[in-house]
Amino acid sequence: MSDLIGYLVTGLGIGAGFALVASGLVAIYRVTRVVNFAQGAFAVLAAMLTASLLGAGVPHGLAELGGVTLGALTGLLVGAVAVGRPGTSPGTSLIVTLGLGVLAYAVEIVIWGDQPRSYPGVPGVAELAGARLQAHYLLIIAVTVPVFALMAWFFTRTDPGRALSACASNRYAAQVVGIDVRRMGLLAFTLGGALGGLAGVLTTPVQQVTFDSDVALIVNGFAAAVLGGLTRPVVALAGGLLLGVAQTLAAGYGGGAYQVEVALVLMLTVMIVQAARTGPVAETAR
Amino acid sequence: MRRWIPAGLLIAVLALLPPLLPERHLATFVLLALAATVTVGVSLLMGYAGQVSLGQASFYAIGAYAAGLLAVHGVPPLLGLLAAPVIAAVAATLLGAPLLRLRGHHLAFATLAVQLILLSLLAQADWAGGAIGLQGIPRLSIGGFELRADLGYAYAAGSVLLIAVLIARNVIESRAGRGMRAAATSETAAAASGVAIGGYRLAVFALSAAFAGLAGGVYAFYLGYLAPGSFPVLLSIEFVVMAVVGGLGTIAGPLVGAGVIVLLVQLLNTLGTQPGMPGYAPAVLSYAVYAVILVVCVLYLPKGLVPAARSAAGKLRRGSA
Amino acid sequence: MTAVVETRDLTVRYAGATALDGVDLTVHDHEMVALIGANGAGKSTLVKALSGLLRPDSGTITVDGRLAQVPEGREMFGDLTVDDNLRLGGWRNGRGGRDTTAIYDLLPDLAGIRTRRAGALSGGQQQMVAIGRALMARPDVLVVDELSLGLAPLIVTTLVGHLRALNTGRGLAVLLIEQNARLALDLCDRAYVLEAGRIALHGRAADLARDPRVAAAYLGGHIEVTR
Numbered sequence: 001m002s003d004l005i006g007y008l009v010t011g012l013g014i015g016a017g018f019a020l021v022a023s024g025l026v027a028i029y030r031v032t033r034v035v036n037f038a039q040g041a042f043a044v045l046a047a048m049l050t051a052s053l054l055g056a057g058v059p060h061g062l063a064e065l066g067g068v069t070l071g072a073l074t075g076l077l078v079g080a081v082a083v084g085r086p087g088t089s090p091g092t093s094l095i096v097t098l099g100l101g102v103l104a105y106a107v108e109i110v111i112w113g114d115q116p117r118s119y120p121g122v123p124g125v126a127e128l129a130g131a132r133l134q135a136h137y138l139l140i141i142a143v144t145v146p147v148f149a150l151m152a153w154f155f156t157r158t159d160p161g162r163a164l165s166a167c168a169s170n171r172y173a174a175q176v177v178g179i180d181v182r183r184m185g186l187l188a189f190t191l192g193g194a195l196g197g198l199a200g201v202l203t204t205p206v207q208q209v210t211f212d213s214d215v216a217l218i219v220n221g222f223a224a225a226v227l228g229g230l231t232r233p234v235v236a237l238a239g240g241l242l243l244g245v246a247q248t249l250a251a252g253y254g255g256g257a258y259q260v261e262v263a264l265v266l267m268l269t270v271m272i273v274q275a276a277r278t279g280p281v282a283e284t285a286r
Numbered sequence: 287m288r289r290w291i292p293a294g295l296l297i298a299v300l301a302l303l304p305p306l307l308p309e310r311h312l313a314t315f316v317l318l319a320l321a322a323t324v325t326v327g328v329s330l331l332m333g334y335a336g337q338v339s340l341g342q343a344s345f346y347a348i349g350a351y352a353a354g355l356l357a358v359h360g361v362p363p364l365l366g367l368l369a370a371p372v373i374a375a376v377a378a379t380l381l382g383a384p385l386l387r388l389r390g391h392h393l394a395f396a397t398l399a400v401q402l403i404l405l406s407l408l409a410q411a412d413w414a415g416g417a418i419g420l421q422g423i424p425r426l427s428i429g430g431f432e433l434r435a436d437l438g439y440a441y442a443a444g445s446v447l448l449i450a451v452l453i454a455r456n457v458i459e460s461r462a463g464r465g466m467r468a469a470a471t472s473e474t475a476a477a478a479s480g481v482a483i484g485g486y487r488l489a490v491f492a493l494s495a496a497f498a499g500l501a502g503g504v505y506a507f508y509l510g511y512l513a514p515g516s517f518p519v520l521l522s523i524e525f526v527v528m529a530v531v532g533g534l535g536t537i538a539g540p541l542v543g544a545g546v547i548v549l550l551v552q553l554l555n556t557l558g559t560q561p562g563m564p565g566y567a568p569a570v571l572s573y574a575v576y577a578v579i580l581v582v583c584v585l586y587l588p589k590g591l592v593p594a595a596r597s598a599a600g601k602l603r604r605g606s607a
Numbered sequence: 608m609t610a611v612v613e614t615r616d617l618t619v620r621y622a623g624a625t626a627l628d629g630v631d632l633t634v635h636d637h638e639m640v641a642l643i644g645a646n647g648a649g650k651s652t653l654v655k656a657l658s659g660l661l662r663p664d665s666g667t668i669t670v671d672g673r674l675a676q677v678p679e680g681r682e683m684f685g686d687l688t689v690d691d692n693l694r695l696g697g698w699r700n701g702r703g704g705r706d707t708t709a710i711y712d713l714l715p716d717l718a719g720i721r722t723r724r725a726g727a728l729s730g731g732q733q734q735m736v737a738i739g740r741a742l743m744a745r746p747d748v749l750v751v752d753e754l755s756l757g758l759a760p761l762i763v764t765t766l767v768g769h770l771r772a773l774n775t776g777r778g779l780a781v782l783l784i785e786q787n788a789r790l791a792l793d794l795c796d797r798a799y800v801l802e803a804g805r806i807a808l809h810g811r812a813a814d815l816a817r818d819p820r821v822a823a824a825y826l827g828g829h830i831e832v833t834r
Contacts, residue, residue, distance in 0.1 A: 103577030173682035
């Protein structure tokens, strides 16, 4: 029983990380209709910078903030290349973000090398209803939940947030009322970069990061986001948590094997069921 | 008659070039021909079936492991090589039946997921060598004649490429090929003209997997050793880059795309391994090349090198006439 | 009388085809002007060009003051509340110009539904929101693209009443693009007839309503086609 609670909380912690990556994907997709393949790279860059800053004696909090800021700036940069040119189709933009994700590898190796990196998070072991788990998982959950609440507030209660929601809801009408949809796309990429950066910064103490960790992050993030059709942040949160718990349970009771498969098969099943329900969506890739 | 000129040219290059190459460049030739073979399939899939596969290296791996495992268990290597494309195509058919209901980025992620699952399964499969890899794959032998030198594999890889190109050309010029072209541009239009899109799409998916599997088979015998790490997701992305850069929906496109990129990466690799360069230089340079070429190409040459060159040549000719 | 909107020799082409061909059109302040024409005559292109969403190939557009658009099909932000829809209408004004209170005084019907999702409203309610959203921009001229399309006659009457009140009470100029030519000619002072991208006729609305060519093409036994 205490095993189960331990797995559950650990899973929620891991899942919260997926949910943050997913929410970044959703923030970008809603506004621009672009699935941002470089989303995992934001997390990796932010985590690497945080590791360096901590190594240089910058205190916790400030170092993490530096990482998230780098994520946001990278997001803006990726957005500028991917959607900055008028007339770029979402399919083309997806391939551009794919290329920029690979470019990030080159940058990361030059600056930080190709060895895995990590840094200490919240030290110690927490006891929860008899279950023992790394205390840092509780921090991940404790940060993620308010971040999602903050996002809900931002999208519905502030004017820039409303404008982003407006672009997501009706792009043409947004242009009619004078919203610059391209600038909103860049704002969405910046926000997505910050969220991806936050995911990397939070999860690195429990899951060391390598330059090519982005593939696992983006796939898990996409899997979480796809549950809500890539447009609903709250469903992405639920999807991320579900995915995290499913993986930890599979790892815990399956002896460590097949946890990757569980998440991916879950994602494939969801997508195929969705496609069977709605019929094939006519979207061209390029 | 004219339609045979490009094919003749390709045969001439594949037949005459390898003996002229110095030994150290033969390895590049082999890898280029194999990459081009896979890319012919990717280009067919993207240009003629309108689908992005970010998991094409899975079928390369399936073909390689199929040939390697069969050979390790005593099956004659040539038989193993012939089985590789068949097994890859069967796997693609089984996977494609559910997956090809998906479109666009959903299919892209689904194919990526398939590759990650495959890599994870292979790493855990002791019967396939696990994470350490499958060792002791015998060399390819054809009729008692064993291919030892790189030159033999250069011809094997060249033959495989030629087969892929000829099949792809016949598919494109068939009625089914024109139907698929229609399906890639407009599903509704294709459906209206009575083209059975789903079936064609699955057939192209299986065919592109067969090309990848065949190339993978040659790769297995050439290296004699296979590990999950030989087939990273990045390899799948590289195939997409080659297809996009060369130009989708043409036969010459994947050949030019694979050629330009493999040679460029090789050149930078030579540069990166010069004394005085940091140890990470070759990897960094190759990532940067893939990334920059892909981004610049999709933004500024969206049709790819071959169609762009053709239209430029066409303009020149009209201009001078 | 000064012109709030004036186009001179306005020409727009799409992929080789000419959508608008040398259009001269003027809307003076305090004026209600109708633009009628068949489907594909170029009405939507003109609206987009006036709103700055489309760059003309040649000719000029002069807008003296502020122009706001009530788009065809209402184009709601369906996932957002009525109040948020209105608020975004004032986007160009900056933070200070996004207070929606005045709109609820002008269009009291909206006050009761301010927290509802715009996507869940009836067509008539949505059209009211679209007008309110355009008014949030504090326009000098309102371009209304297909006011009556798909709406019940009683609702159209209410909306027309609001437009008339805005015109007489606040001096708002209106350019009304309508398929229902009789409605447009009854309501407006002057009218233009757009045919194949050109202004075929223009003049006082009352005169055009009696013009046999207009009667034959746009009024005679004309049945409103709903989408």
